[in-house]
Amino acid sequence: MGNRRSFLRKTIVGSIAAGIGVNLGQAAELFDAHTLSAEGGPLFISTWNHGLAANAEAWKTLEAGGSILDAVEAGVKIPEADPEVSSVGYGGFPDAEGHVTLDACIMGPDGNAGSVTYLQEIMHPISVARRVMEKTPHVILSGAGALKFAEDQGFKRENLLTDNMQKEWEAWKASGARYAPQANWENHDTIGMIGIDGQGNIAGACTTSGMAFKHPGRVGDSPIIGAGLFVDNEIGAATSTGEGEAILKTLGSFLVVENMRNGMSPKQACKAAIERLTQKVRVHPQMQIAYIAVNKSGQTGAFSLRPGFQYAIHSYNNNKLENVDHLMEW
Ligand code: ASP
Numbered sequence: 001m002g003n004r005r006s007f008l009r010k011t012i013v014g015s016i017a018a019g020i021g022v023n024l025g026q027a028a029e030l031f032d033a034h035t036l037s038a039e040g041g042p043l044f045i046s047t048w049n050h051g052l053a054a055n056a057e058a059w060k061t062l063e064a065g066g067s068i069l070d071a072v073e074a075g076v077k078i079p080e081a082d083p084e085v086s087s088v089g090y091g092g093f094p095d096a097e098g099h100v101t102l103d104a105c106i107m108g109p110d111g112n113a114g115s116v117t118y119l120q121e122i123m124h125p126i127s128v129a130r131r132v133m134e135k136t137p138h139v140i141l142s143g144a145g146a147l148k149f150a151e152d153q154g155f156k157r158e159n160l161l162t163d164n165m166q167k168e169w170e171a172w173k174a175s176g177a178r179y180a181p182q183a184n185w186e187n188h189d190t191i192g193m194i195g196i197d198g199q200g201n202i203a204g205a206c207t208t209s210g211m212a213f214k215h216p217g218r219v220g221d222s223p224i225i226g227a228g229l230f231v232d233n234e235i236g237a238a239t240s241t242g243e244g245e246a247i248l249k250t251l252g253s254f255l256v257v258e259n260m261r262n263g264m265s266p267k268q269a270c271k272a273a274i275e276r277l278t279q280k281v282r283v284h285p286q287m288q289i290a291y292i293a294v295n296k297s298g299q300t301g302a303f304s305l306r307p308g309f310q311y312a313i314h315s316y317n318n319n320k321l322e323n324v325d326h327l328m329e330w
Pocket of ligand 1: 211219222
């Protein structure tokens with residue numbers, strides 16, 4: 001219903017602009033339902049520049065009558081299937097043994113959540129996470145069990161290691177290098193997306209292939225509710241990117257939402273969570289962390305540990321990348 005209402009609102013805006021004589025009382029009733037973006041409409045925000053295409057798809061899905069949950073799922077499926085995005089889904093960097101292993105989670109306005117960790121050979125882990133949420137009494141399925149569940153649900157097994165990534169992995173192995181975090185890597189890492197519809201219903205999705213050449217079995221923050229993503233439909237939502245271990249130790253996305261609950265703006269809330277992290281976790285020279293957040297009024301904000309992070313914001317007729325303030329220099 002939220003979508004119908006928001007798009008009704010859009011239609012009325014259009015009608016007013018076109019001078020078609022819409023009754024003002026009727027328009028006011030629709031407008032005061034919820035104050036969202038400055039442009040007065042639904043809103044999507046996503047991490048990194050691959051967030052632009054993801055936002056556009058989410059918007060299209062909402063506009064076509066999908067729910068806010070459908071929209072965030074559809075949005076993050078774009079980088080999941082894109083072989084050029086080397087940090088999410090198909091075409092992602094493999095682990096130290098050459099396997100692409102995926103982490104994803106999704107959370108809806110009703111507070112329900114689903115997640116998969118260490119999932120292999122499935123193109124869209126976010127859709128499996130949604131099935132975990134909707135078809136099981138559980139929140140997280142992992143590894144072989146997650147794969148079995150996905151197959152039972154009709155998902156096809158596919159090879160996710162592209163030729164390019166096979167070469168990268170062989171070169172990495174041949175170099176004798178050990179795993180090390182790489183920040184702002186190709187300027188696009190995990191995709192975390194938050195969407196808010198015309199009635200203020202909030203949903204989020206987060207999906208990643210994790211750190212390049214990670215130890216087999218490693219699970220990051222992205223599929224962990226409260227770390228990589230958290231939604232509280234009464235307050236707002238947050239999602240993260242960067243070195244998952246530090247985010248996990250501070251339950252970063254939950255902390256951002258709690259900061260908003262205590263009165264901070266989304267940007268202040270993200271900044272305070274980054275500051276907390278620097279007090280609690282050893283910050284090494286390669287570490288990058290970033291949070292993005294939306295509150296119930298549709299205000300957005302973000303903050304990163306170090307320079308280089310951007311996030312994509314989609315409101316009416318406008319899908320743009322925004323630079324984000326940071327706490328310290330490299
Ligand atoms: N947060 C992700 C992880 O630790 C990686 C990233 O966003 O760069 O798996």
